[in-house]
Amino acid sequence: MDGFLPISKQDMADRGWDQLDFLCISGDAYVDHSSFGPAIICRLLESCGFRVGILPQPDWRSTQDFKRLGKPRLGVLVSAGNLDSMLNKYTAAKKIRSSDSYSPGGKTGLRPERATIVYCNRVRELWKNVPLIIGGIEASLRRFAHYDYWSDTVRRSILIDSKADLLIYGMGEKPVKDIASQLANGINVSDIRTVRGTCYIAESLDHLWEFIEMPGYEAVSTSKKDFADAFAIQYYEQDPIRGKIVVQRHGAAYVVQNAPLFPLTAAEMDEIYELPYQRTYHPVYEQAGGVPAIQEVKFSLVSHRGCYGSCSFCALYAHQGRIIQSRSHESIIKEAINLTKLPDFKGYIHDVGGPTANFRVPACHYQADRGTCKGKQCLYPTPCNNLNKNHDDYLILLQKLRQLPGIKKVFVRSGLRYDYLMAANDSNFLRELCEHHISGQLKVAPEHVSPHVTALMGKAGIDVFKKFARVYQETNNKLGKEQYLVPYFMSSHPGAGLKEAIELAEFVRDLGYHPEQVQDFIPTPGSLSTCMYYTGVNPLTGEQVFVAKSAHDKRLQRALIQYRDPKNYHLVYEALIKDGRKDLIGYSPKCLIRPPKNQDYPVASQKKKPDKQRRLPAARNK
Incomplete structure (x- = not known):
């Protein structure tokens, strides 16, 4: 009705x-x-x-x-x-x-x-x-x-x-x-x-x-x-x-x-997403200004469910499962055509994806009969030999959508796993992504740089991110486009202490990046990381895990990632002193902060510079 x-x-x-x-x-x-x-x-x-x-x-x-x-x-x-x-x-x-x-x-x-x-x-x-x-x-x-x-x-x-x-x-x-x-x-x-x-x-x-x-x-x-x-x-x-x-x-x-649900078929997925939704909030909310959450999804298309990325801090494995369930191209295109008929549609599809945009097909053909591998991950610590590293279906879908009448641009904004893209070694997909489906920046989530922390997160090491960043830049250079990577980082995840937080701060410094947003780890019910946070143990290995639990320790870690913010100066100073990293307090390009005012702090192996020269690096740190 x-x-x-x-x-x-x-x-x-x-x-x-x-x-x-x-x-x-x-x-x-x-x-x-x-x-x-x-x-x-x-x-x-x-x-x-x-x-x-x-x-x-x-x-x-x-x-x-x-x-x-x-x-x-x-x-x-x-x-x-x-x-x-x-x-x-x-x-x-x-x-x-x-x-x-x-x-x-x-x-x-x-x-x-x-x-x-x-x-x-x-x-x-x-x-x-x-x-x-x-x-x-x-x-x-x-x-x-x-x-x-x-x-x-x-x-x-x-x-x-x-x-x-x-x-x-x-x-x-x-x-x-x-x-x-x-x-x-x-x-x-x-x-x-x-x-x-x-x-x-x-x-x-x-x-x-x-x-x-x-x-x-x-x-x-x-x-x-x-x-x-x-x-x-x-x-x-x-x-x-x-x-x-x-x-x-x-x-x-x-x-x-009871045992978990069997995956939905494409026909079942299509049925769900083709129901007669009004695609907006109820009119009773108009006077209040509507419901803000609709803005992110009103002109977006869900192409699939599930995620085999298995990040430890995410509970999707317990809610949507690890097996990918996809809609048909025909169903998605039909929805896109319906979008073009909405009076406030401007020609831009904001996103096409799911929990992870480029996980469009199941991880491997064995999952249909055997399920997911117990005690093993598809991407971590390295991509499985049986992993289906193919972006063709997703790329063809994007190509079909952007050719529809009334569609000016199709963006990809939901999470994209660059480690999967690098494993696929698919330069054609990356080229089309950069040429047609990004608007100035691509958001990715390396989360951390410490090998110990990324291992506990179930994430690829930072070397994979560096390789992807280089290939991404080269691809944009060839296309003559000025587009940037926006990496997301997480503070205070189990396993991360001051040492690891400083390691991340140095990486951010060398990247020349000023993170405006940093996600503090939140121990939400149901995730592996939450279990580690509460017990101090990785339940899958028995490994003891350090956990920063006090509010102050968490503030120190967050401040280190955003060390350029003047409001964080005293927290960053405290953290560096506490961890014995006075070498990062000074005037060299490698330092995170200057010494406190009115304090003659000796910087190792560095002569005191004239006032004019000493002020120059400050502009870089603002």
Whole structure:
């Protein structure tokens, strides 16, 4: 049905409905676009013939707002939104963020902390027995006992704390269709126990034939070794082909995770992205200035899901999986043509990609039958011999898109793995990328330079970045284009101390680069790096890992990367003195900062220069 999904009783009445089949509660404002999980789930259920309404950002301080669309016939679906609600509210320094791009006008405070739990509690207050299903990134990554950075505690599974009947983890289209069908056929929600990609609570394990039990909540909340062991089990079983049922005891009950979803076919992906989205926010937000998050994706195209890059600090392996699932060229082109018909489209497609833009096809043909390799990565420490290092499909897609009438330019802005590009040795793709799909700069993420830190991150060494930077520059020179690389770096990742932070600062200095943005590592639930942060151990190897945990130590590392900022002077000075690197305080080009004013600091092997000459390097450091 055309138009937005119902958000009020009047909307329901306009459709001739007196009751919904499913009510979807979301922590985000309602944006009817395929980049927003609640919109996908609701549109998919709608296409199956169900009456679906959405309740975006309800006032959680009472049950009143939750009654707005009435009690649904079959069930309530709850999601915190496109981000974990704690990450959405707080920075790495645990300060409240100044804006919320998923709320009208960017306003903060429109969703509660731990939104999934709070919304579920309100639903249970209203309707004791309504089937309650939770999903989205917050539920997905908190499905087992997990470390919570913001409370600095190990919390129970969100399924236990929310009192929901089912938890959908990962991308939820297949599970929600299966669950909806069973509920519609009169099956009690307590009997829905075999859907892949779901978790449920069981009082015993007598009904299971084959499973892996990991250390329970009581163990992992008191023993970091048990926490690391539990994480390793769940990490290795997140594969749809070889993954087993995993259980974790919580008191007298068990959280049971069914095996992960099988990858979506191209036809299934096409179906999802061709649903009748309005491609914008609901008109009720117009007066507030709209919903900022739509700006990044409104004129972008999702070409695939999944990522086999397996960066340790990213939890995509636990949510979208490592196996690439792609849409057909025809479906993507059809969407691009629809973009050209929008009144505010100016001819520019902002992005074509996924979690990693140039991972368009599965890593290797073995994955279809065997799944991903247990204990091995596709790109790290070096690209696998079986890796499909081919950019042809992606390049052909980009060529087709830029030839469409009404398309002036097709950009690639989502993450691009330069180590994969270098492994492919595909000069043709790089040439076309630089000639047609970049607007002045290309963003890449080496993240760090220390071999020890990049190893813990699961990232390629800095030598690969240097080689790519050289080839990228040569390619642009041949094309007569002045285009730059913008590298992203991360501070305070497990394994990074002052020594490693200074090493990164020296690299930035030699690069002649002034990083405006530096990502402080945030221990979000579900990632390998978060496990290292909490336990001080790499759970996959048993290696002890240094972790900078104090707020001050983190500030020192961040300041070193941005050492040219005058506001960071005292922090940089403190860090260099603390690590015994006085050689980097002085007036030579290799120094990061000058000596403090009014202090006659002796610089090794360097004569004092006249005032005029001493002031020259300062211009370089501004």
